[in-house]
Amino acid sequence: MEEIFLADNSLGEEFVVTLFGESHGRCVGTVVDGCPAGLELSEADVQHELDKRVPRTPSITSSRIEEDKVEILSGIFHGRTTGAPIAMIVWNRDVDSLPYERIKNVPRPGHADYPAMVRYGGFNDYRGGGQFSGRLTVALVMAGAVAKKLLAVERIEVLAHSLSIGRIQSKADLTREELRASVYTNAVRCGDRDAASSMERAILQAAETGDSLGGTVKAVVYGVPIGVGEPLFSSLDSELSKALFSIPAVKGVEFGLGFEASRLTGSENNDPLVIKEGKVTFETNNAGGILGGLSTGREIVAHVAFKPTPSIRRRQRSVNLDSMENTELEMAGRHDPCVVPKAVPVVEAVVSIVLTDLLVRSGVIPKVLKGSM
Amino acid sequence: MEEIFLADNSLGEEFVVTLFGESHGRCVGTVVDGCPAGLELSEADVQHELDKRVPRTPSITSSRIEEDKVEILSGIFHGRTTGAPIAMIVWNRDVDSLPYERIKNVPRPGHADYPAMVRYGGFNDYRGGGQFSGRLTVALVMAGAVAKKLLAVERIEVLAHSLSIGRIQSKADLTREELRASVYTNAVRCGDRDAASSMERAILQAAETGDSLGGTVKAVVYGVPIGVGEPLFSSLDSELSKALFSIPAVKGVEFGLGFEASRLTGSENNDPLVIKEGKVTFETNNAGGILGGLSTGREIVAHVAFKPTPSIRRRQRSVNLDSMENTELEMAGRHDPCVVPKAVPVVEAVVSIVLTDLLVRSGVIPKVLKGSM
Amino acid sequence: MEEIFLADNSLGEEFVVTLFGESHGRCVGTVVDGCPAGLELSEADVQHELDKRVPRTPSITSSRIEEDKVEILSGIFHGRTTGAPIAMIVWNRDVDSLPYERIKNVPRPGHADYPAMVRYGGFNDYRGGGQFSGRLTVALVMAGAVAKKLLAVERIEVLAHSLSIGRIQSKADLTREELRASVYTNAVRCGDRDAASSMERAILQAAETGDSLGGTVKAVVYGVPIGVGEPLFSSLDSELSKALFSIPAVKGVEFGLGFEASRLTGSENNDPLVIKEGKVTFETNNAGGILGGLSTGREIVAHVAFKPTPSIRRRQRSVNLDSMENTELEMAGRHDPCVVPKAVPVVEAVVSIVLTDLLVRSGVIPKVLKGSM
């Protein structure tokens, strides 16, 4: 492979989110272009979302403690969005690059280290994964905070939670009120308190053995009007899955019954239409709120599978790129024994960004928020 | 929802595929823009791929028999691509719209009928699902035929097959040679002959009871160089999943171990790097050939879940939009009792289109095919 | 230059026009994606615009007589747009490629022949300029016909006319009524009848001497609301100029006073704001209806410069690419001694397409035309 192509770090067509920054560089940041004018937005609004992601209990998350304090650089005037691009950054502070210097010629299994080195001809910033780091999700959460405020104006709400961690399953059918009340009250972002305790124990146990866990996040979106999405290539599921797979460690995405639907018959899987309070709706929601790429008016339901954290404290087999010999690698560094708890607000952010873009394009979210004046 | 947005029926950035046509309109067609100049391409090449999709055994596929004969309208000169857009169409011939007229005010469960009607203010062509019809996959296969020829120049091969139909599972670890030799020799596009027989029986049985089945398709890509894809929003998995979810009836996509990875530990899931014949590679391929959104040099492996055909011959509950009352619906029309067999070449086409776009952008596929002169 | 990139033959972000076809291929065509649903549209509507472009008096236009009869292939149902892509083609009939075979190794001065040959490695269709031919403007006019009908719903009208041909100038300040009444009543598409006669004579005279003329087209747009366009890269002037320079033979574009403004002082050039009938407007329109990339509410005024037709019947100097020697070239073929008359409806089409895209994106043109039901 002689030449390799470079990145487009932007998402969206009208509400466009661009990311920049690296794990061990000066900052991570985002530019949100195309945000409607007139939305009240403060640094506190964004900080509120960032704080959902921030490590609180170092036992189950990375020992890297970042303040993650947002600064808004542009696009706000008199406390409201102006229609101009909104640039936001978080400065990196707690950075220890030393462990990465020691192993820079020994790619970490489960990470992008080796493909990235080949692709960028060795010029990539390998410290902490550089631009491939989960640290970039800080920027997603900042952009997502803007999207969430816009969706709130339309009474659309995105609620995610840990559905499973390792082999521990949460109850699946939590109500909107249960999700609102409980997800961010525990360290694992699970809406089922019993499962939450088991998940926390499982993570601590994996950490003690120098190992890590994966899990699944469920996202539910309430209040999306009928007909949002595109036939074919910009279908609602296409756009959501594209964005969800951009989150590091995601290996699977399904909507509604997903893979389970492939084992049912049509008569089992089809959701009947019914009249309810004078309106057309679907009695069941096996489709996860999406038919033919369009929203059905029912809640949008997605499951997202995360692999276990690739950084583990166990000795692993890898290669030394200098000597071109097999070797072993032991990671010091700091890492979460399970990324799922941090991923919950990230999934919320990503789903919010995609929906906002589709709704701005559609005119459902107006270009100037008159109601908010 | 006052206003609703409209479609962008194009996929790709440099190798750009645009679709047009409807199930019961004059034709389905595609414009492939950005195809490198100098590729040998004939109508026979495209026809060869179309014939893989075409119904052969009406028992297990739709009784609608289309000749599906491609006409190339532009972009070819002296038997080779010129670099100009390649327009291709298949005229629709065997169209019976009558059944759709009878039920136009009773949306079919499992179809986009109702969301589409809301979205397009009733102006959409509802006959056979219009632009939402699986018939549009004919155009995907035509465009995919061009992509496949380009990939072949780079010795990249995309092979898909039916991994499961209903509850019947194929053997999972078929070799490249087995896939090449057997998939298109049976009606269900399965590489495992025993499973193929069971699948065929299961489909016939579902059809007899007026019901339908779903299933999963596995795609494997051989020969992709290391480092293809983008960090973040244009990652290899992002772009593939976006395109795969644009195929009608897809409800889930996973790469490598996918959802199963979420239940493993890091030490179980990480693929060790090893030196093999003097080159760096990954010993196992739990990652499905993708790390951090970049290709690893191992085969790319994806699973795609299809729901059971929503059109069934059983009486189903729906609503009458004129009287706004609950009603029942019985579909005559023609439909496949299982879309999975037809979906196999469609998955191959879609994966080929996405990879070709990424490889044209990267320069791996050159813009003028000198070697082929 | 080792590798060269390929084309994106699409224009627009929401109302997207894709072109295909060649001068001497089977057809020229377009796919219009993102057209709002519910617009009445017939082949007669499109044909009406095509007929404005068609050669009527062979004396001043090409001796190639094409019927140019449009066929709509998709996107229309019950006489209205459905929201699905609208594909349209015109079959090529009167094609004589022989003259091009004779000179295929002698690039024509003033044409893209030589750069195209280098770029496409010799694989390009050189007959009549292939995809670089002015014949592609047939496709622009077809797409423009859809745009014009949409603009008419919003009472926006685009009127172009020949402002100069060679050194003959039309009166510049024709009224909207004069433009409507007279432009398409003469062969040179000039709104000033006296100038029209002189222009016609000048073209005939140039033709007699085997030479050709250029000229300028003025476009005026009535009824554009205030605030259309984008700051910076998608400003109204940016998007219009990009599209206008895509018309073959265009060498300059200016808005309002254009180059003349560069010689004035600020006090001469600034347009004062005034209250008129209770509304804010600009007293003069030196700005051509655009300030800061946004529409001002006054007419949008653009001048477009066309070079003289490069194909002339005189002996010209060129090179033989086989022998790599200087040589002389005499074109037989058919060509217009002046492209400006044909360019007038093309400029109208292109301006209409750009405005429609901006207005669909803005929501000024709704995504479903309810008023037209």
Place this chain on the structure above:
Amino acid sequence: MEEIFLADNSLGEEFVVTLFGESHGRCVGTVVDGCPAGLELSEADVQHELDKRVPRTPSITSSRIEEDKVEILSGIFHGRTTGAPIAMIVWNRDVDSLPYERIKNVPRPGHADYPAMVRYGGFNDYRGGGQFSGRLTVALVMAGAVAKKLLAVERIEVLAHSLSIGRIQSKADLTREELRASVYTNAVRCGDRDAASSMERAILQAAETGDSLGGTVKAVVYGVPIGVGEPLFSSLDSELSKALFSIPAVKGVEFGLGFEASRLTGSENNDPLVIKEGKVTFETNNAGGILGGLSTGREIVAHVAFKPTPSIRRRQRSVNLDSMENTELEMAGRHDPCVVPKAVPVVEAVVSIVLTDLLVRSGVIPKVLKGSM
């Protein structure tokens, strides 16, 4: 106009430049995405270009003195680009917003004030024009500095200069060496020293009378290989003009002979092809290096017309939007009596960005700069 659309402040497809910031906000900045890995790049490189734009002689430029010191926030590692997005900012320091508060309900003639207010529902940052300010050109110059360094690797050079200011004309046919040696040695960025003195006097004279001047900038690009650009909508002239019209105050763009070509005959205007030193070239360059949207191998030549600075110290007529009455306006504020000198490095930056994008897409600029290792 009920709803109005919002901005996409990004330019380019592979080498993508996004701008943010406001005249009187915290900063102006840019994110450059898609820059090839391996380019040596320091803050000093960017500062060098910024210093070309900076006011040196307050007599002829704005009395607002900004330090304009660049900070690179991401994308550089060990002194080279990594392939990740390069974010750069300049903090605003010398900001006096008071004059704008006083006149916020009286739109300035010649500025976007009134259209912007309508479009953004009054939420826009009106201080100093907000995002419409010429101050955003600082960000263009930063991004252009990266592009220039990439072009230099390919031995491509972009040289602009003041061709006219008001009615004073520079000599037109300055050599590459004259341009390199003299343009940035005088305050008006003119390559003809005699004309430079006259221009300077003309600007001072306009300033004394409280008035302003416009002018034209000529850009010449040396070293572009044959065949760069696209047929139709991404032609070289289309992409350049789109970007040039995004510079505030530009009212006209032409290539080669431009508007003058419209008055010539074909035999006068066509550039003959000739063999020169064994290579095919064009004897003259009336086409300005572009045929059919592709580069010809000759220098690319563009003229860009700038209107006179709209901010003048004279009393002007406008309206009071509170009382809806005609009124008069006298601007204090700070402004350049002629924007052309500052525009010269901006034109260089913009042309460099467009060419770099096209050359990265084409593979002429490789995605990893191996030669520079």
